[in-house]
Amino acid sequence: MKLKISTFKEPKHIGIVTCVCWNNTEDVFSCGDDHKLLKWNLVNNECMTITTFTEDFFPTSISLFPKTSQGGIKNQHDVILISSADGKFHILNHNGRIEKSVIAHQGACLTAQWSPDGAGLLTGGEDGCVKIWSRNGLLRSSIVQSDVPCFSASWSPDCGAILYTKGDHVVIKHLNSNTKVTKWKAHDGLILCIAWNPNYNLIITGGEDGYAKVWDTFGQLMYVSVKHDQPLTSVTWSPAGNMFVVGSFNLIRLCDSNGRSYCLDRPSTGSIFSISWSSDGTQLAAACANGQVLFAHIIDREYTWKNYTCKQITRKVVAIKDIISDQSDQIDYPDRVIQIALGYNYLVIATVKQCFIHKLTSWNTPVTFDLKEGSISMILLAERCICVIERAGVSIYSYMGRLLASPRILRPETVGWTSVSLGPDTLAVIDHADRKVIQVFELPTGLIVRSSTDNIVTKLTHKMTVSCIALSQTGPLNERQIALLDYNRDLYVVTFKEAKPKFLKLGAQVLNISWSSESELLVGLRANSVVAWCCPRAATQPDWVALTTVSKDITDLGRNPSIASIEEGVVCICRGNGSLVRVSLAIFPEKLLKHIEGNVWDAALQLCRTVEDEALWACLAVLAWQHNQLAIAEEAFALIHQYHQVFYIQHLRKTIPEKLSTNQQLSSVKADV
Template sequence: MKLKISFLKEPKHVGVVSCVSWNNTEDVFSCGDDHKLLKWHLVNGECLVVATFPEDFYPICMHLFPKIHIGGNKHQQDVILIACADGKFHIVNNNGRIEKSVTAHQGACLAAQWSPDGAGFLTAGEDGFVKVWSRNGLLRSVVIQSDEPCYNAIWSPDNSSILYTKGNYLVIKHLSSTSKVTKWKAHDGVILSIAWNANNNLIISGSEDGFSKIWDSFGQQISVSVKHDQPITSVSWSPAGDMFIIGSYNLLRLCNANGWSHCLDRPSTGSVYSIAWSSDGTQLAAACANGHVLFAHIIDREYTWKNYACTQIGRKVVSIKDILTDQNDQLDYPDRVIQIALGFKHLVIATVKQCFIHKLSSWNTPVTFDLKEGTISMILLAERCMCVVERAGISIYSYMGRLLASPRCGSRPETIGRAAISLGPDSLAIIDQSDRKTIHVYDLPTGLIVRSSTDNTVTKLVHKMTVSNVSLSQTGSISERQLALLDYNRDLYVVTVRDTKCKFMKLGSQVLSIIWSADTELLVGLRANSAVAWCCTHAATQPDWLALTTVSKDISDLGRNPSLLSVEEGVACICRGNGSLLHVSLAAFPEKLLKHVADNMWQDALQLCRTVEDETLWACLAVLSWQHNQLAVAEEAFALIHQYYQVCYIQHLRSTIPEKLST
């Protein structure tokens, strides 16, 4: 993955460009010391002067009103908030006319940001004050009074608190009076830039000491960068929270959410004062000290599934290759590609206007349909359907392009992270964003009948702890659909969704990442120094059976925050904390056994166990055959794992069942 950078030979601004902000996925506003507000149209490459402000107008920060849907009404005010060096903030409309100007601070107004819900905004100034204002520019409250300049202040993703800088300290001030202030020393130098992501709830800070650091909301350090030669003047999360960008003097560095670097570019732009991502997370714009507005597009994104590899090699070009047959093709699209998903024998490409569904057996004849809106944050694939998450809502489509369902999940679907949503062949699970102890599981139509959002059967699961990760099993009938979840204590639970009395059964603790096999009901989890495979999750009701059917393998040097990417044929693909990939053969024979059982091939399953002669494999066969009432197979399997009390019970059942049938 890398950045494709472009900017004009001659800058359109005269002097420093201090701030940039996106209007939509194709339009950018920029403002600088030449008092001009410019609008850039990326599709046709035009640059228009929207307004020329007075001579004393020196902007420092700019933020456009957030794109939100309130009560299903798409009509909203489209205005720009600009903070200036004279202590004023200005509310400007899209035509460049100043609607309101207010003197907010003594000295410069260094930060201004709309709240995520659009109900108001905050400003921070050189006088050390942080103030909250109504949408119309009326002062609501003075939240912070400090004796040091506040170089930056931002809202928390849920609007409940404000993160601001105080010298080399970071401080989280909760707006409710009952909560304590969270304060910690973050850097050795003055902190110049901060960013807080809604999807992963992590914070980045950039400082004069040349370091950028990642923090959680409790002030615990997640990652620290290498030391840069110059101060970090800007940081910005991508909307999905899977990567971030940092800017310094003649430097742009794209990093993964764990902190390791994707790419490093050194454009001749001077200091990068502001960086903004487009809402689809594929483009960014940067305000530079030499008058340039820099644009960058993410390319060389790679996706793999079994023997297929897909790479985005240009803004509108995707390359796909079958590694086994060495068949290679290049797919061109009429619009810019924003999302790619590969799996379950399909390649799904979303552009700004349309979605293309390719079968891997025939790449050049895709199914297409128009999108509601050109801001897609995620595409999830399952065996029989796909899920598209965009700002307008969540939609479930068949692979023929037919809309199957539109489940309602809240007011801001684009803030749902990948850990908070999971798609199965017939179900969709979403963590409730307002109450993260609650999980909503929607039953999806398996035919071609279109359902409205009110027709879906919804199962509401309530856990005792806050849930951080959910994952639906990918095989079996809907009556046996299982949901695995991780809570904030890193405990792993599994629950059968369609049970009349849903019971959360604990499988393990200190689990960092989970994933189901796409072909069987094999659940794999990752701990700090090991990988664990639960071969029979239904055995969780019997602790001794669960222990016998669990496989664990020690792994060293996984680093911080490793994650599971896939499980195929019992081989787990793990992404280490430094970004390198590791393939671990964990449960090849148990997964083969599970496939035999799913196909009702009990003699083949028995022959596999006799050949391998592994106690865990026999234990899996014993539990599975007992659950499927294969008593003869279960008797042999339990005998070989020394569960003699179960053997005696099976023999008793086999002797009494014929008598009951005869009577």
């Protein structure tokens, strides 16, 4: 992955460009010390002057009214907020006419930003004050008064707190006065720029000491960069939160959320004062000291699935290759490619106007459908459906391009990779308003899943804040499970179609989780090991969980490792530094789970007798017990020395007459006994 950088041959600004922002995926606003507001169109490579301000107008920041899916007032979607060096902020319409100017600070107003929900705005100034204003420019509160200038400030993703700089310290001020202020020293020197991740709740700071640092909301250091030669003047997160970019003197660097550097470019632009992402997360615009506006596009994105690889070569060209047959092709699209997804024998390409679904066996004849809006932030694939997350909403499509459902999700633009999961018949999303709540949508209706005993709309509520969720990919809908990690790194599973869903704990100190796409095998990462829970349904019996869990020690995983894929019991792990390592962990348990899912019990029993592994026998015992295969369960429990369970099964077999030995009747007798 790298940035393809482009600029106009001649600077359109005279003097320093101080701020930029995106209007849509193809239009950019810029403002500089030449007192001009310019609009750039990347499709036509045109630049036009929107307005020219007075000679004493020197802008310091610019923010466009957020285009949320909740709509609001349509004409406010092009409302521009600009702060200036005379202590004012200005509200402009899309034609550049100043609707309102407000004196906000003594000295320069260094930053101004709309809230993510568009309900208000905040400003920070040279006088050390941070203030919150209404959408119409009326003062609501002056929440911070200090003798140190506030160089940068930002809203929290839920608009419940303010992040701002105070010299070499970072401060989080909650708007609820009962909550304690969080403050910590972040740099040796002034902090010039900060940004708050909308999806992963991480904070990035850049300072005069040349370091970029990533923190959690408690002030714990998650990552520190190498020391740069010059102060860092701009930092910003991508809309999906999985990448960030930093800018300095003649330098722009793209990194993933763990800090691993994708690319480093040194354009001759002078200091980069402001960087802005497009809403689809594939383009950048930067304000430069030499009068240029720098544009960058992310290319060389690579995706792999089994024996297929896909790589974006240019803005409109994608290359695909079958490694086994050595068959390859380059596919040219009519519009710019913004998102790619590969899996389940399909390649899905989203451009700014259409979505193309290629079957990997015949990728030259795609299925196409039009998109609601050209700002897709994410594409999720499952066995039978596709989830497309746009700023306009969430849509579920079949692989034939038919719209199946449009679940209603609050602020879909803030949905991150860890807060959403797609199954073959279900979509699960962490509630943005209350992250203890998981909303589950049954497909294709798009309605929140109802309890099996009543018709009341239900939501899953955990006792702790949920940080990550994952849906199981196999089995019937009424047995679908959700695995989740909370902020304590505890792993739970829940079967949400039960009358009273229960959160059952599987383990602690788990960093990342993933389900196998071919069986009910759940894999998790710990600091120095990888763990496979072969029978997550056994969580009701702690002894059974221990017997059916397989683990393997592995070192040097680094910070925040992740599971890239699970194939045939082999786990591919992405270390913190980006390198991949494959661990053979649960080959035989995965085969056993496939036999049982296919109801081939003789083959499952033969596999266990051949391998002669205690964990494998334990898996067979638990699964046979759950599927009421008492004879097989009795043999398996005996071989793992669970004699009390053997006696219990023998008691059941004597108690239940042969004519009553159906699965349903046996289950009721097991419950009664």
